[in-house]
Amino acid sequence: MxxxxxxxxxxxxxxxxxxxxxxxxxxxxxxxxxxxxxxxxxxxxxxxxxxxxxxxxxxxxxxxxxxxxxxxxxxxxxxxxxxTLFPQACRGLASASAMWTDKAFFQSTVNLVFGALADKVPQEFIADREKLRGAKFDVAAMASAIPQMRDLFRANVQWIEAQLADGRRWMCGDEISLCDINAYMNIWYVRSSLPMILDQVLAEFPATKGWETRMRGIGHGxxxxxxxxxxxxxxxxxxxxxxxxxxxxxxxxxxxxxxxxxxxxxxxxxxxxxxxxxxxxxxxxxxxxxxxxxxxxxxxxxxxxxxxxx
Structure with missing residues (x-):
């Protein structure tokens, strides 16, 4: 058996x-x-x-x-x-959305988080991530780039807002999909690390703010x-x-x-x-x-x- x-x-x-x-x-x-x-x-x-x-x-x-x-x-x-994670309306797009959320969107998110927390990042963490990346993990440069990262993060969040602007509950319509889970990762990361910055951004985007609340309510099983x-x-x-x-x-x-x-x-x-x-x-x-x-x-x-x- x-x-x-x-x-x-x-x-x-x-x-x-x-x-x-x-x-x-x-x-x-x-x-x-x-x-x-x-x-x-x-x-x-x-x-x-x-x-x-x-x-x-x-x-x-x-x-x-x-x-x-x-x-x-x-x-x-x-x-x-x-x-399902792949409703019929966005079966291919749900998978492809990771190429946005995990790369360009995440890059602005992670630089914003580590730039804001630069003086709190342990040296052993920096050394480990340099080995992982094969490049310098320059928290000082991230700190200097915070204004640009805030611009980029806001621009990416606005795309979520645009998708939700017609009153739909989820990014692909009436059914939650992998598009939502992929995009939410970045919102969750800033909420966990820099809640005041996220609140400032979401004040401009009410549909995304409500969507974040629905996503957070899903739980972890x-x-x-x-x-x-x-x-x-x-x-x-x-x-x-x-x-x-x-x-x-x-x-x-x-x-x-x-x-x-x-x-x-x-x-x-x-x-x-x-x-x-x-x-x-x-x-x-x-x-x-x-x-x-x-x-x-x-x-x-x-x-x-x-x-x-x-």
Missing amino acids: AVEHPIILHHFPQSPFSEKIRLVFGLKKIAWTSVEIARIMPRPDLMPMTGGYRRTPVMQIGADIYCDTQCIMRELERRFPEP TSTEMSTAAALEIGTRATPTTAELADINDPNGRKPGDQVQVMPDDYGKIGVRGEIVALSSQHIAIRRHDPIAGEMVVHFPRVGFLVLPV
Whole structure:
């Protein structure tokens, strides 16, 4: 009989990308297991399972490891289809919205937050993020750029306001979608860090202010706590359940069995190596063997990631 493994989210409370997944748990009323990881490296119980991928969050179900919120959300939608994250009216746009919210919008948001809190950022956090980015994490420059970041943040929020201006409750109409969850991440991050600045911005945008209240009311579902060591033990004892899946239309002729490495295309460029198990236009899963964790299948999205031959 198949073993039912818990849905484990490796995250930390301040992570805006993790807040997306916590909201999906709330929306779909999913019972989940919370594993709180350190904000900075090392993460000795998680890295054996991810193969070195270190961005947050990561979802674990047995020995299947899901990296990046795009990938995590699609798997949660597959397992818990109601209520859907992809209403028919914006099925493609819901996924594509992450390329706005997670990149340009988030860049203005994170620079605004760290610029305003520059004198409170620990040196060890700065050093860790410089390793992650492969570039200087210059909080002094962020502080100097606060006027420009406030302009950019306001401009992005105005786009939410424009979408809600006809009185709709959600960005795609009468049904909440991934568009809402993606955009809300940035509002949540400023609310958590700089509430007075957010209140100043939202005073101009009443529809967005009401939308924020509705989003906050979704909650995070029902969670139980677990240690990182216990999660690793579950992974080492489990067997991956991902079925082999070929993509006959793969433009590069990739197929199950090929050895590849997968890495983000912007920052955190650590290649995870393994053998392709399943792939499609939006997803790739690779099998790897770790001396600590054993056999794992690690899942990634295609947009925002590079797939390179080994």
